[in-house]
Structures are given as structure tokens and as C-alpha cells.
Amino acid sequence: MIRTTALTKRYGRVTAVDDLHLHVREGDRYGFLGPNGSGKTTTVRMLLGLVLPTSGSVELFGERFQRDALVEVGALVEGPAFSAHLSGRDNLRLSDAAGPGGARATRRQRVEDVLEQVGLAGVDRRPVKAYSLGMRQRLGLASALLRKPRLLVLDEPTNGLDPQGIREVRDLLLQLNRDGTTVFLSSHLLSEVEALCTRIAVVDRGRLVLQDDLSAFQALTGLVEVRTPFAHRAATLLGERVDDLRSDGLLLVRHDDPAALNAELVGAGIPVTALHAQRRTLEAAVLSATGAGSDRVAAEPAAKPAA
Amino acid sequence: MIGVELRKLVRRPRTWMSIGLLALLPTIVAMFLAVRDVAPRPGTGPAFLSAVLDNGALFPAAALAIVLPLFLPIAVAVVAGDAIAGDAQDGTLRYLLIRPVGRTRLIVAKMIAVGAYTMLAVVVVAAVAYVVGTQLFGSAPLPSVSGTELSTTSATLRTVLTVLYVGWSMLGVAAVALFLSTLTDSPLAAALGAIALLITSGVLVALEAAAPVQPYLPTRYWLAFVDLFRDPVLTRDLLRGTALQAVYILVFLSAAWANFTTKDITS
Numbered sequence: 001m002i003r004t005t006a007l008t009k010r011y012g013r014v015t016a017v018d019d020l021h022l023h024v025r026e027g028d029r030y031g032f033l034g035p036n037g038s039g040k041t042t043t044v045r046m047l048l049g050l051v052l053p054t055s056g057s058v059e060l061f062g063e064r065f066q067r068d069a070l071v072e073v074g075a076l077v078e079g080p081a082f083s084a085h086l087s088g089r090d091n092l093r094l095s096d097a098a099g100p101g102g103a104r105a106t107r108r109q110r111v112e113d114v115l116e117q118v119g120l121a122g123v124d125r126r127p128v129k130a131y132s133l134g135m136r137q138r139l140g141l142a143s144a145l146l147r148k149p150r151l152l153v154l155d156e157p158t159n160g161l162d163p164q165g166i167r168e169v170r171d172l173l174l175q176l177n178r179d180g181t182t183v184f185l186s187s188h189l190l191s192e193v194e195a196l197c198t199r200i201a202v203v204d205r206g207r208l209v210l211q212d213d214l215s216a217f218q219a220l221t222g223l224v225e226v227r228t229p230f231a232h233r234a235a236t237l238l239g240e241r242v243d244d245l246r247s248d249g250l251l252l253v254r255h256d257d258p259a260a261l262n263a264e265l266v267g268a269g270i271p272v273t274a275l276h277a278q279r280r281t282l283e284a285a286v287l288s289a290t291g292a293g294s295d296r297v298a299a300e301p302a303a304k305p306a307a
Numbered sequence: 308m309i310g311v312e313l314r315k316l317v318r319r320p321r322t323w324m325s326i327g328l329l330a331l332l333p334t335i336v337a338m339f340l341a342v343r344d345v346a347p348r349p350g351t352g353p354a355f356l357s358a359v360l361d362n363g364a365l366f367p368a369a370a371l372a373i374v375l376p377l378f379l380p381i382a383v384a385v386v387a388g389d390a391i392a393g394d395a396q397d398g399t400l401r402y403l404l405i406r407p408v409g410r411t412r413l414i415v416a417k418m419i420a421v422g423a424y425t426m427l428a429v430v431v432v433a434a435v436a437y438v439v440g441t442q443l444f445g446s447a448p449l450p451s452v453s454g455t456e457l458s459t460t461s462a463t464l465r466t467v468l469t470v471l472y473v474g475w476s477m478l479g480v481a482a483v484a485l486f487l488s489t490l491t492d493s494p495l496a497a498a499l500g501a502i503a504l505l506i507t508s509g510v511l512v513a514l515e516a517a518a519p520v521q522p523y524l525p526t527r528y529w530l531a532f533v534d535l536f537r538d539p540v541l542t543r544d545l546l547r548g549t550a551l552q553a554v555y556i557l558v559f560l561s562a563a564w565a566n567f568t569t570k571d572i573t574s
Contacts (some may be wrong), residue, residue, distance in 0.1 A: 039478070048405045048573040070407035081398025085320065098311045099406030122444065 001026050001151050001182045002047060007056035009042050009206075016042045018206040020056070024184055024199075029177050031197030031214075032186040035290060039206035040186045044155050044216075046076055052109050061150070071101045072270035074149035077158050088120060088139045091128060098147050105114025115141040119168060133160030143167065145176075152176065155186045170196055194282050204290040217285045220277055224258050226251040227274040251269055252278070283284070308412050312420040314392050325382045326428050330435040332378060333370030337436075341443040342440045352505045353535050359440065362447045366440025367466050368435040368536065371473050374432055375529060379473075380505050381498075387484035388497030391567060392415040395492040395574035410568045414489070420561060421481045429474040433466065451538035470531045472545065478507065479525055479552040482559035489567040492574045522547070525555055 002024040009017040016037040024030045034040050045051040047058055049067055058065040061072065082091040092111045096102050099246065102110060115121050118138040137160050144152060152173070158166045173196060177183050187193050193200060200208040200217065209219075223243055228234050231249045235242050243252040255261045258277050265272050316322055340346060340360060349357040355369035362526040371379075391414070393421075394400035403413060449462035455464070484501035491497055507522040511517040521527055528548025 032465065045401075045572070048401075049407070050401055050404060052569075052571060067407045067409060070405050073405070075402075075405050077401055079398065081402055083315065083397070083399065086318070094311055094315065095402065098403055098408050100309055 370436030
């Protein structure tokens with residue numbers, strides 16, 4: 001659906017996006033993760049033709065980027081934006097009328113459909129300036145859905161939503177994805193990406209540092225976490241196989257088969273209160289691959305005076 | 308897209324507020340003249356105003372002369388300066404472009420909407436002034452500035468040409484402001500830039516030392532529409548003014564298009 005080749009954007013001496021190779025397959029729920037200032041938004045803008053790449057190329061739906069292909073893309077970039085003095089419905093109608101691909105006769109129905117989808121069906125004639133942040137976010141999503149897009153490109157779509165709203169948006173995206181829409185989600189929120197996405201790319205300072213299926217990030221570590229009131233007795237029993245005994249009583253055991261380990265402990269008269277195979281977390285993978293957030297500005301080390 | 312931009316223009320309270328205020332200013336002037344019955348001495352104050360007391364039919368031209376130096380160009384500069392920069396500031400520009408609306412298409416639609424606003428403002432000012440003028444001062448056969456009498460048809464034609472000439476001059480302002488609007492994400496900066504240019508031009512037009520550049524200054528021939536009421540019409544400055552504004556319009560609209568179709572939209 002999306003493929004970028006050596007995508008690069010320089011602003012003067014600053015390289016915002018550096019040699020990016022992304023590959024989003026049809027049906028993916030693709031998480032584009034990175035700290036603030038890592039070039040996510042610039043990348044999203046290049047995917048949508050708002051910012052022109054310095055070098056490299058973008059392919060949409062298997063063809064070199066053309067503006068007309070955007071008819072099949074719905075997008076939310078850096079927050080929703082509307083004419084504040086018009087109502088949500090009027091904004092959607094104008095937005096629908098502005099672009100190609102929407103027959104006038106069915107416009108009213110399309111607008112009602114997308115409002116229904118995002119949970120704003122009952123919205124009244126108040127102007128958008130009276131909307132809450134969450135309502136604007138939903139309206140932005142509604143606008144993105146007007147053309148029943150094959151691809152959704154969303155930049156921080158749950159910004160400003162309460163937990164209930166975040167859940168609803170996630171459910172909506174899962175539903176759309178089940179119906180065949182590919183979702184590209186750009187976010188700095190690890191939990192959001194982890195909860196929704198099947199495939200994840202991590203950028204840091206404009207460079208791609210990781211790109212893989214979520215399951216690969218969450219591989220088994222080969223350790224089993226065991227909790228028992230008798231951690232020391234258990235550690236003594238297991239001997240060499242113990243990897244670590246944490247001060248909070250968590251026992252880490254190198255073992256392939258949690259069930260067999262459980263049987264062994266219980267057989268030795270040691271009650272087990274909790275036991276499960278440890279997985280790598282996405283957070284650990286991301287943190288090890290990225291440096292400090294690039295909005296953090298550290299002082300340059302003082303230059304040594306010339307000898 | 309042109310329809311969408313025109314609809315936005317018509318539904319915007321600002322459009323009608325500004326045009327209302329533009330029409331109000333000459334009306335206030337007319338009321339003072341009617342109540343006090345004291346006309347400015349010939350040769351002082353805005354063009355035609357001294358003659359208006361005797362003949363209300365001259366008031367549209369007088370009204371345009373009243374709003375022309377400052378009020379009208381500022382209103383036009385604000386609306387045209389807002390065209391692209393306003394959408395950029397609201398964030399709606401990026402959503403229009405990914406709808407997708409072609410950039411050329413969008414800027415042409417903006418040009419047409421701005422042109423429609425400009426002409427609408429000029430026509431409303433003239434129309435309101437005609438009604439106010441003929442009601443307050445009555446109408447009589449129009450005397451020309453040269454002293455001869457003009458037929459009603461000829462007078463009407465001259466008033467229509469005045470409206471077109473002033474409108475054309477304002478389109479020059481609109482083109483400059485629209486170009487600046489593609490340069491910045493701040494509608495205020497675009498409007499201010501255009502106004503700054505007009506003020507500079509106004510100062511230089513009045514400065515004898517600047518005589519060599521005066522024929523190229525945008526405000527130089529603005530008041531040439533007075534020549535339409537001479538008999539016969541003195542066309543020299545009118546034609547120069549029309550041609551000069553055509554150059555401004557062409558150059559700045561081309562620059563606006565060239566800049567907008569190749570720039571990174573980071574708003």
C-alpha cells in the first residue's frame with residue numbers, strides 16, 4: 001500500500017527524515033512510532049504530498065505517488081482543522097464538495113453515515129468552535145472516512161480523547177481494518193501502537209531503527225517468572241536454572257516449559273501463586289533502539305581550549 | 308472548488324461586516340453634508356464631494372473617492388491576505404490538499420473568490436451611494452468636470468466605468484496580498500505587507516524627488532477615474548492605470564501560483 005524508497009527531507013542543514021525505507025502491506029495495521037521531533041509528521045506529510053521530498057520516492061497502491069491516488073486515502077494530520085464558525089455537518093459537506101469522487105446527490109447521506117460511524121450522529125447545529133477537543137477529533141476522523149478510503153493515515157488520532165473515546169476509536173479502526181482498510185498510525189504513544197497495530201516501525205532522529213511484526217518484538221525470552229511465598233526454597237531447589245531472584249520476591253527461571261516447572265515446584269511442596277513465560281516488551285525494544293527524545297536539548301560539551 | 312470557495316465567502320460574517328462598513332462611511336459623510344448643507348470648497352476634500360450637494364447622482368463616484376485612499380484597499384488586502392494564509396493558520400489548507408484538491412485548482416478558486424469579493428465591495432459601495440445620494444440630494448442632469456452637461460445614458464455609463472476602473476485597481480492590491488498570502492502562514496502579515504506597499508507607494512507618489520519611479524507605483528493612477536467625468540473623457544491616465552494594474556495583477560498572480568504549487572505545506 002505504501003512503500004518509500006530512500007525517502008529523505010532536508011531543511012537547510014537539518015535532516016528531518018533520513019533515507020527512510022517503509023513498507024506497509026495491504027491489510028496491515030501499521031504503527032509508526034517515534035519520540036517527538038523524530039520526523040514522523042514530516043514523513044506523514046511526504047506520504048500525502050504536502051511536503052516534497054528532497055530525494056527518494058513514495059509509492060501509493062503500488063504506483064509512484066500521484067495526487068489523484070489520495071482519493072482513496074483518508075488522513076488525519078497533526079490534529080483536525082475546520083472552519084470554526086460553521087457546524088460539523090456544514091464542514092463535512094463543504095469538505096466533501098471540495099474534492100473529487102463524491103456525487104452531490106448522495107452527499108447528505110455520506111455525511112450522516114460518517115457522523116454515525118464516529119459517534120456524532122446526534123450532533124446539533126452548534127459551530128465547531130463550541131466543540132470539545134474530543135468531538136473535533138471525532139469530526140476529523142469522520143472527514144477522513146468520507147470516501148470510504150482503502151488506506152487511513154492517522155497522526156496521533158486519539159489526542160484529546162478520554163479513555164472511553166480512545167477505546168471507541170480503537171474499536172472503530174479495528175472494525176474498518178477487518179473490512180479491508182489498511183491503517184497507518186503515527187504516534188509517540190507506545191501503548192496506543194501496541195494495543196492496535198500488527199506491524200511496527202520505529203524512527204529516531206529521522207532514521208528508521210526498527211521495522212517488524214509486533215509478534216517479533218514480543219518474542220519469548222526463555223525465562224519464566226515465578227511468584228511463591230517461599231522464593232528462597234524454590235531458588236535452592238532449582239539451583240543453576242535460576243536466572244535472578246529479585247528483591248521483591250520475583251524469581252526468574254531459565255526453563256522452556258512453564259507447566260513442567262510448575263509441576264516440579266508443587267511436587268517439592270512449594271506453593272506457586274503466579275507463573276508465566278516472560279516475553280520481551282515493545283517498550284524495551286524501542287528504548288534500546290532509540291536514544292533520548294530528540295526534543296531534549298542537551299548542552300554541547302565545552303570545547304577544549306587549544307593547547 | 309470554485310463553488311466551495313464562493314460559498315465560504317458568502318457564509319462568512321466578515322464578508323458582510325466589511326462591505327457594510329465600507330458602504331456606511333460614505334453614508335455618514337452624506338448625512339453630515341445633507342444636515343449641515345456645507346459642502347467642502349471645490350478643490351478640497353475627496354473628489355466630487357463639493358458638487359454632490361447639487362447633484363446626488365454624482366455621489367457614487369464621490370463615495371468611491373472617499374473609501375479609495377485607505378478603507379477599500381485595506382479591506383481588500385485583509386480578505387486577499389487571508390486567502391491561503393488563513394487556511395494555513397486554521398490548518399484547513401492541508402485537509403483541502405489531501406482531499407485531494409489540486410494546488411492550481413485551489414489557488415485559482417481563491418483568486419476568483421477574492422476577485423468576487425473585491426468587485427462586490429466596489430459595486431455595493433457605489434449602489435448604496437447612488438440610493439443615498441439621490442434620496443438626500445436629489446438628482447439633476449450631471450455636469451461634467453469640464454462644465455458641459457452629460458446625458459443620463461452617458462452619466463450612467465461613466466459611473467459604471469468608474470466602478471470597473473476602481474475595481475480593477477483593487478484587483479491589483481488583491482493580487483499583491485494573495486501572493487504574500489502564499490509566502491506566510493499568517494494572514495495578518497500578508498495583509499500588512501500589502502498595506503505597507505500601498506502606503507510606501509502613496510508617500511512616493513506625493514514626493515517630487517521620486518518622479519522617475521512614479522509611473523510604476525501601484526497607487527499612481529488610482530484617482531484617474533476622475534477623468535471619466537471630463538468631456539471628452541481624458542483617457543491617457545486611465546489607460547496607463549489600467550495597463551499598470553494589469554501588469555501588477557499578472558505578475559503577482561503568476562508569482563502566487565508559482566510559489567504555492569511548489570512549496571512545502573508545513574502548516
